Amino acid sequence: MNSRSIKNSQPRSAVELEHADKSFLVGLAGQPNVGKSTIFNLLTGLSQHVGNWPGKTVARKEGLYIRSGVSMRIVDLPGAYSLTANSDEERISRDFILQNHPDVIVMVADASALERNLYLLAELLMLPVPVVLGLNMMDVAETQGIHVEAHVLEAALGLPVIPLVAIRNQGVAELIEVAERLARDPVGFQPVRPEIGAPHRDVLTRVRALLDGHIPAPYPSDWVALKLLEGDAEITERARRSLPHTIWRRIETLLGEHEDAILDVAGGRYEWIDRMVHAAVRHPRLGQISLTDRLDRFAVHPFWGLLILLGVFGLLFWLTFALAAPVQEWLDVAVIGRLQMRLADALVLAGAPSHVVNLLVDGVLGGVGIVLTFLPILTIFFTVLAFFEDSGYLTRAAYMMDRFMHLVGLHGKSFLPLFLGFGCNVPAVMGARVIESRAGRLLTILLAPLVPCSARLVVLAFLAPVFFGKVALPVSLGFVALNILVLVVVGVILNHTLFRGRHTAFIMELPLYHLPDARTIGLFVWHNIRAFLRKAGSIILLMSVLIWTLSHFPGDGIEQSYLARFGRSLTPLGHLMGMDWRLLVALLSSFIAKENAIATLGILYGTNSESEGLAETLATQISAATALFFLAVIMLFVPCVATVAVMYQETGSWRWILFSVILLLTIALSAGVLVYQGAYWLGIGILLDA
Amino acid sequence: MLEKLLRLAAETGTARASEFAQALGLSPPLIRSMLDMLTEWGYLKAVVPECSTPCEQCPLHAACLFRSQPRVWALTRKGKRFLDRAMPLERALK
Numbered sequence: 215m216n217s218r219s220i221k222n223s224q225p226r227s228a229v230e231l232e233h234a235d236k237s238f239l240v241g242l243a244g245q246p247n248v249g250k251s252t253i254f255n256l257l258t259g260l261s262q263h264v265g266n267w268p269g270k271t272v273a274r275k276e277g278l279y280i281r282s283g284v285s286m287r288i289v290d291l292p293g294a295y296s297l298t299a300n301s302d303e304e305r306i307s308r309d310f311i312l313q314n315h316p317d318v319i320v321m322v323a324d325a326s327a328l329e330r331n332l333y334l335l336a337e338l339l340m341l342p343v344p345v346v347l348g349l350n351m352m353d354v355a356e357t358q359g360i361h362v363e364a365h366v367l368e369a370a371l372g373l374p375v376i377p378l379v380a381i382r383n384q385g386v387a388e389l390i391e392v393a394e395r396l397a398r399d400p401v402g403f404q405p406v407r408p409e410i411g412a413p414h415r416d417v418l419t420r421v422r423a424l425l426d427g428h429i430p431a432p433y434p435s436d437w438v439a440l441k442l443l444e445g446d447a448e449i450t451e452r453a454r455r456s457l458p459h460t461i462w463r464r465i466e467t468l469l470g471e472h473e474d475a476i477l478d479v480a481g482g483r484y485e486w487i488d489r490m491v492h493a494a495v496r497h498p499r500l501g502q503i504s505l506t507d508r509l510d511r512f513a514v515h516p517f518w519g520l521l522i523l524l525g526v527f528g529l530l531f532w533l534t535f536a537l538a539a540p541v542q543e544w545l546d547v548a549v550i551g552r553l554q555m556r557l558a559d560a561l562v563l564a565g566a567p568s569h570v571v572n573l574l575v576d577g578v579l580g581g582v583g584i585v586l587t588f589l590p591i592l593t594i595f596f597t598v599l600a601f602f603e604d605s606g607y608l609t610r611a612a613y614m615m616d617r618f619m620h621l622v623g624l625h626g627k628s629f630l631p632l633f634l635g636f637g638c639n640v641p642a643v644m645g646a647r648v649i650e651s652r653a654g655r656l657l658t659i660l661l662a663p664l665v666p667c668s669a670r671l672v673v674l675a676f677l678a679p680v681f682f683g684k685v686a687l688p689v690s691l692g693f694v695a696l697n698i699l700v701l702v703v704v705g706v707i708l709n710h711t712l713f714r715g716r717h718t719a720f721i722m723e724l725p726l727y728h729l730p731d732a733r734t735i736g737l738f739v740w741h742n743i744r745a746f747l748r749k750a751g752s753i754i755l756l757m758s759v760l761i762w763t764l765s766h767f768p769g770d771g772i773e774q775s776y777l778a779r780f781g782r783s784l785t786p787l788g789h790l791m792g793m794d795w796r797l798l799v800a801l802l803s804s805f806i807a808k809e810n811a812i813a814t815l816g817i818l819y820g821t822n823s824e825s826e827g828l829a830e831t832l833a834t835q836i837s838a839a840t841a842l843f844f845l846a847v848i849m850l851f852v853p854c855v856a857t858v859a860v861m862y863q864e865t866g867s868w869r870w871i872l873f874s875v876i877l878l879l880t881i882a883l884s885a886g887v888l889v890y891q892g893a894y895w896l897g898i899g900i901l902l903d904a
Numbered sequence: 905m906l907e908k909l910l911r912l913a914a915e916t917g918t919a920r921a922s923e924f925a926q927a928l929g930l931s932p933p934l935i936r937s938m939l940d941m942l943t944e945w946g947y948l949k950a951v952v953p954e955c956s957t958p959c960e961q962c963p964l965h966a967a968c969l970f971r972s973q974p975r976v977w978a979l980t981r982k983g984k985r986f987l988d989r990a991m992p993l994e995r996a997l998k
Contacts, residue, residue, distance in 0.1 A: 300944065329933040333941075411905070474986050476945055481905040484938055488905075488930055497931060507922065514920065613920070721913050721939060721948070723921045723975040 237285040238397040239314065243307055243338065244322035245331055246293030249350040251275075252380040253322060254290040257390060267292075267306050284394055289316070295330075297337040299448045311341050312432045317397035320389060322348045325362045325377070326355035329491055335371075336408045336483040340437050344403040346393045347371065348385070350378045360497055367494035372405040408486030410440070411478030417468060418443060418475075424465050428457050443475040506606075506726045513610040514724075523614050524691075526607065530598045531690050534675050538590040542676065545587040546827035554579045573762055576817055581758025584816035584828055585750050585809045588672045592746055593739060595668060595675070599637070600738035604730035608633075613722055618702075631658050632701075635665030637742070639857040643864055657708055659861055660874050663853035664701040666694055668742070669808035673848055676812055680829045681841040689842075693849050700850060700881060749807055757806045758813045761799070765818060772818065787883075792840040792890055801847060807854050843890035850882040905930075907986075909938055910947060914979055914987050939977055947983035950975065 244250040255262075258277025267274045275290040291310060292303035299305045311319065319338060323331035328349075338345050347367075355362055368375035374392045378385035396403065410418050422439040429435045433449075441449040442465065450469075454462055469475075512518045554575050561571040602608050612633045631645030642662040646655045666674070674693055678686040764777035772778060781795025788798050796818040804811040812828075819831050836844075852858070852875050862871050905928070912924055921939065925932040942948040979987075 296941075298944075327933060329931060330937045333937060474989075477906040477910075477947075477986070480941055480945075481907065484905050484930075484934065487937075488934060491931060491934065495931075510920075510922070721919060721921055721924065721977040723936060723939070 236283065236398075237287065238317040238394065240279075240286050240288045240393060240397070241291050241307075241310060241314075241316040241319045241343075242288055242322065243291045243319050243334065244293060245295050245324070245334055248293070248322045248324045248331065249378075249380040250290060250293065250322045253320075253348065253350070253378070253386055253389070254288060256380065256383055256386050257286075257288055267302075272302050272306055279390060281390070281394070286390070286394065286397075289314075294334065296333055297341075298444065299446055305448065308341070311338075311343050315432070316343055317400070318393045319343050319345045320348055320393050321345055322350050322378075322380075324354075325349040325352045326358050326360055328360075328362060328495055329487055332487040332490060333483060336486055339373075339405050339407045340440060342434055344396045344400040345373055345405070346389065346396055347373060347375045348378050348380075348389045349375060350380050352377045352385075353379045353382075360495060363494045363496075367490060370406065370490050370493040373403065406486075408483045410443070410475075411481040411485075414443065414472060414475045414478040417472050421465055421468060424461055424468075425453075425457075428461060430456055440479055442469060443472065444479050445469075445473070445476055506724075509727055510610065510724070513607065514613055519610070519614045520618070523611050526602060526611065527694060528687070528691060530595065531675070531687055531694075533598055534591055534594045535679060535687055535690075538594040539675065539679050541590040542587050543827060543829060545590070546584065546829060550579060550583040550587060551827055553583065569766070572766060573759065577759050577762025577766075578755065580816045581761065581813035582750055582755050585754050585813045588676065588746075588809065588812075589743065591672045591675045592668065592743060595671060596739045596742045597735060600735040601730050603738070604728075604734050606725045606727040609722075609724050613724065616722075632662060632665055635662050635667060636671075637668055639663050639665065639667045639853050640860050643857060643860045646864060653712075656865060656870065657705065657712075659864055660708065660870070660877070661701055661705050662861075663857055663874070663878060664697055664704065664850065666697045666849055667808070669854070670849055673804075673808055673811055674845060676829075677832070677841060677845055680833050681836070681838045693845055696846065696885070697849050700885065704877070704881070749809070753807050754809055754813055757803055757810045758817060761803060761810075761814050761817050777818075792837060792843065792894070797836070797840070797844055801844070801851065804848060805852055805855060807856075808848070811848055839890050839893040842893045843886040846889040847882045847886040850878065850885050852878045852882070906938060906942060906947075909935070910942065910979070910983055910987055913948070913977075914984070942983070943977060946980055947986060948977040949980045950977055 242250055242254055254275060254277065257279040261279075262275060262277040265274050265276075266272065272292050277288050277290075279286045279288055289310065291307045294301070294304040294307045297304055297308040299308065310316070321335055321338060323335065335345065335347060349362060349364055349367070352362065362377070364375045364377040374396065376385055376389040376392055378389060380386055409415070418439055421442055422435060425435045425439055429438050433452075438449055438453065442453060453465070457465070513522055557579060558571055558575045561574065599608075602611075615633060631642050633642075634645050635642030639662050642665060643659050646658040646662070671694075674690050678690045678693075682689045761777065764780075765772050765775045767776060768774070777799055778795060781799045784798045785795065788794060793801075796815070799818065800811045800814040803814040815832065816828050819828065819835060832841075853861075858871060858875075861874065862868065865871070908928055909924060912919070912927055916923075916927075921935045922932050924930075925935045928935070930938075939948060943950055
């Protein structure tokens with residue numbers, strides 16, 4: 215690369231200008247963020263004039279570069295991706311070229327993103343002006359392993375190509391020298407221009423023939439014909455106004471018959487870009503991009519991808535059980551248990567009434583306290599989830615899920631909102647807004663509560679080890695699989711009966727894999743933990759106090775309480791599934807917030823001694839088969855009240871909410887009964903109870 | 905070329921941009937550029953629009969799992985209408 219640098223920091227005097235024997239007008243074009251301004255500043259120094267383009271709010275920058283008696287007035291054109299008149303910037307650039315007749319255009323391109331940048335060049339070459347291409351950011355391209363051979367590109371394009379690192383003032387002097395030479399002698403400028411795709415070549419010729427002799431200056435008829443085929447609104451309007459009526463009618467008819475000609479016009483440009491890039495650019499074989507490709511060969515493979523997805527879920531649960539469960543157990547026994555004892559002693563010593571002592575010890579600490587011991591479980595869960603998200607894997611998981619959903623005929627667009635449901639069902643329901651059709655949106659909203667949210671997963675993570683010890687991990691994965699299976703079955707049934715959804719295919723651009731950032735993970739975990747603490751301090755606290763009050767009054771022990779009376783009214787249902795009234799009440803309380811199920815169990819089962827936490831107490835009082843049922847129902851039960859409220863907000867219909875509640879109740883209870891009876895039939899309850 | 909891309913999008917089901925690049929023998933950046941142009945002309949639409957609210961101000965950000973969200977496109981009615989009129993995939997790929 216040429217290492218001569220530009221030195222031009224002084225304003226140009228009138229004398230210097232007068233002595234310039236030749237002056238040229240130069241347009242500096244390029245897409246946004248390609249380093250155009252850096253080159254403009256290097257060339258024009260302090261001799262810049264900043265104003266606005268006539269009638270526009272877009273800034274117009276102009277400056278002088280004088281060298282060896284040649285003055286070059288450089289106009290920095292606004293950054294534009296193409297010249298299709300979709301924006302002020304694009305319209306300004308093409309109007310400048312057509313109306314001000316610059317002697318040369320210096321187009322600056324980002325060498326690391328040449329495919330995108332060459333589209334603008336393809337359009338510039340259709341205008342009557344010579345072009346020099348400055349390949350900026352060559353250093354960035356090299357860093358990314360992209361090797362651009364400028365001389366090969368020059369030969370392929372048939373126009374001068376100068377490699378640059380503008381930020382280090384490398385190549386800019388050569389660029390302006392070549393631009394000056396081209397401005398002096400533009401006659402030999404014969405670049406290789408893109409051609410329109412074959413199916414519409416004949417149409418272009420016919421439009422051009424019709425335009426011949428009718429196009430006013432400064433528009434070239436070839437260019438106008440192309441723009442008409444592209445459907446360019448501004449040129450179409452001008453042509454309609456300026457062409458003789460009969461000619462315009464014939465052109466209009468032709469355009470109406472070929473309204474998709476733009477695909478061949480632009481397709482020809484893309485084929486041209488592909489040829490140029492193939493000739494002159496070598497992409498990296500190693501490095502980040504190919505690493506992503508290599509990893510994706512497995513991560514999105516129909517078979518291996520599914521296994522990896524299951525493995526990731528397995529890892530998520532394994533880490534939660536292996537790391538968090540022991541800490542949770544310790545908090546339950548050593549912290550909350552002891553705290554309850556100490557608080558009771560202190561309150562009794564202080565002469566507090568027994569109701570107050572019981573409320574604070576059993577109601578508040580027994581309920582909210584036990585829920586707070588979930589903190590380590592949640593921390594691990596969200597940390598692992600954030601790790602996979604920040605690494606780029608979760609989007610692959612979403613892609614795998616989408617493929618899977620298509621296989622069973624579900625609405626493809628549902629996958630993103632549904633995936634959000636693993637964090638919380640509320641955003642999953644709100645995320646359904648991305649689906650335009652009401653039927654698709656409704657179906658997604660109805661399915662969202664079947665995605666096991668983090669609140670349900672912590673209940674699972676707390677109870678599974680209590681009852682299933684070493685097999686807690688496969689049991690937990692089984693429950694997650696059960697939820698997904700039910701989601702698919704319900705989705706397929708609803709999709710083929712009530713909604714009759716249409717298959718939607720997607721094109722996805724997956725982000726590159728990268729090393730997760732500790733701060734990003736920390737923030738994600740913190741936001742979620744803070745939301746959980748808020749819930750514990752509000753709705754779970756209130757529910758705990760309510761459950762305690764109902765289980766404490768009118769007195770004569772818990773078995774005679776209002777809550778027990780209510781719970782016993784559900785006994786026939788409970789018998790079918792081996793549940794006593796306390797489990798039924800815990801289940802119902804989970805409607806307020808899923809964590810309440812554990813808070814309620816904490817209050818109703820309580821703890822018997824300082825050395826025994828809720829987990830041990832539950833293990834001695836509930837059979838494994840009953841626990842299986844309880845978990846199955848919790849996982850599939852009616853969503854929490856916040857989700858139901860958002861479902862109403864999004865559907866605006868109580869009818870659909872009622873439908874959802876009845877549907878989920880039926881599914882949850884049926885699945886529970888089946889799991890319980892199946893487990894008992896297999897002897898699981900008896901085996902583990904013994 | 906653009907027609908082939910649209911045809912592939914319609915007939916292969918959900919796929920990654922890099923798979924299209926492989927099928928058409930083009931580089932992934934070129935495919936990305938083509939997808940953006942097809943979106944601008946109304947043949948494709950962005951299904952997952954970029955978030956308009958910064959994460960810190962978003963009510964959903966605590967539960968959001970998609971800060972490095974994928975870019976997702978789907979065919980529009982205009983795109984489907986075009987393909988209904990155009991040639992089948994086998995011929996388009998020739």
